[in-house]
Amino acid sequence: MSTILRTLLLAAILLAVGSARAQQGIQERPVAAVGEHRVVVAAPEGTGELPVYLSRDWEAPLPGVTEAVVVVHGALRNADDYLRSAAEALASSGVSDRATLLVAPQFLAAPDIRAHALPDSVLRWSIEGWKGGEPAEGPMAISSFAAFDAILDRLADRQRFPDLARVVMAGHSAGAQVVQRYAVAGHGEEALARAGIAMRYVVANPSSYLYFNDDRPLPDGRFAPFAGAASCPSFDRWKYGLAGAPAYVGSDGAALERQYAARDVVYLLGTADTDPNHRLLDRSCAGMAEGPYRFARGLAYFRYLQAREGAALKHRVVEVTGVGHDNRAMFNSACGLAVLFGRPGC
Numbered sequence: 001m002s003t004i005l006r007t008l009l010l011a012a013i014l015l016a017v018g019s020a021r022a023q024q025g026i027q028e029r030p031v032a033a034v035g036e037h038r039v040v041v042a043a044p045e046g047t048g049e050l051p052v053y054l055s056r057d058w059e060a061p062l063p064g065v066t067e068a069v070v071v072v073h074g075a076l077r078n079a080d081d082y083l084r085s086a087a088e089a090l091a092s093s094g095v096s097d098r099a100t101l102l103v104a105p106q107f108l109a110a111p112d113i114r115a116h117a118l119p120d121s122v123l124r125w126s127i128e129g130w131k132g133g134e135p136a137e138g139p140m141a142i143s144s145f146a147a148f149d150a151i152l153d154r155l156a157d158r159q160r161f162p163d164l165a166r167v168v169m170a171g172h173s174a175g176a177q178v179v180q181r182y183a184v185a186g187h188g189e190e191a192l193a194r195a196g197i198a199m200r201y202v203v204a205n206p207s208s209y210l211y212f213n214d215d216r217p218l219p220d221g222r223f224a225p226f227a228g229a230a231s232c233p234s235f236d237r238w239k240y241g242l243a244g245a246p247a248y249v250g251s252d253g254a255a256l257e258r259q260y261a262a263r264d265v266v267y268l269l270g271t272a273d274t275d276p277n278h279r280l281l282d283r284s285c286a287g288m289a290e291g292p293y294r295f296a297r298g299l300a301y302f303r304y305l306q307a308r309e310g311a312a313l314k315h316r317v318v319e320v321t322g323v324g325h326d327n328r329a330m331f332n333s334a335c336g337l338a339v340l341f342g343r344p345g346c
Helices: 003-027 079-093 110-115 144-155 174-185 188-194 253-262 294-312 327-332 334-341
Strands: 037-043 046-054 067-072 100-105 166-172 198-204 215-217 223-225 265-270 316-320
Touching (some): 037 144, 067 079, 067 174, 067 334, 079 100, 079 334, 144 166, 144 174, 144 188, 174 198, 198 334, 223 294, 253 294, 265 294, 265 327, 327 334
Parallel strands (some): 067 100, 067 166, 198 265
Antiparallel strands (some): 046 100
16 A cells, blocks of 8 residues: 555544544533423333423323424434424424424433433433434433334324324434434334324434445445445444344344335435535444435435335435535425425425
8 A cells, every 4th residue: 555545544534533533522512401291111121211392291182183293303412402493394384383293302311311410210322322222321221212112102192192193203413313213123103003193204314324235335326235344344233234233123134124115204305415524424434335425325325225125115305405414404494394294395
């Protein structure tokens, strides 16, 4: 290897390490506020409480509510900001806020628990773990996916929501990462289906996606087994691939892929989310194997699924022209309002 190539490689490594440290530092800051409502999450591993923000109190029955939108925060765990963003979008949509319930779950980490002196019953995950359905660090080893199950089980209760017709689960950035993986493996849609309630997943500008084999995109648009596997053994491990997935996910990759392909999934992609050095972009070797930046990764992943699933794929890409990595601009765009609330115009 020439001196120039060694220098370039070292510079790339240092840039990636510096980016990862910056991401970690930002994400370790405690949240400013914690959701005032709680969802009890009961799983085989035990029980814990998940904080949530709500646009309306759901302790009493809510007849007349026909849609629920579960909006998932990003890496900073700022669920209050995401609820406000969703509320702004709802107000812009023209849809009645009496007919729509907004739910913003909050996946806390240890710094949040300490800063707000929260009781031991409140669930907390590692900084990265909640994004991939990993078990909580306390009080019980409950998957963040099981927390979504608990929310959807509550929404499927016809005594509480007699008129509910549709649930949308939407995430942006890190929230889109967990929504995409939950759309692959989540169990909560089954409860909704039994109650006759439709489900949609909106995956907006995530840093990475779950692949079902060793193929990754090539610069010319084709796919091939990842050439850097020897130097990047994490490329096919969870949450980039199925190897080492949490127990919640199971091990039948073919069944998971079929289930995922059949679900209503919308990839909401900002055409200007093209910064290869964005402060919260996953620049690990596994992340970079999926493409240089978020917009390219989203388009490549959809092409990958189209090639594998053909007519069985029930997914679609919706592009938000001129918008970068901005959850408010994404959700308040004409296409954001269309996929979240059914407003025409996209």
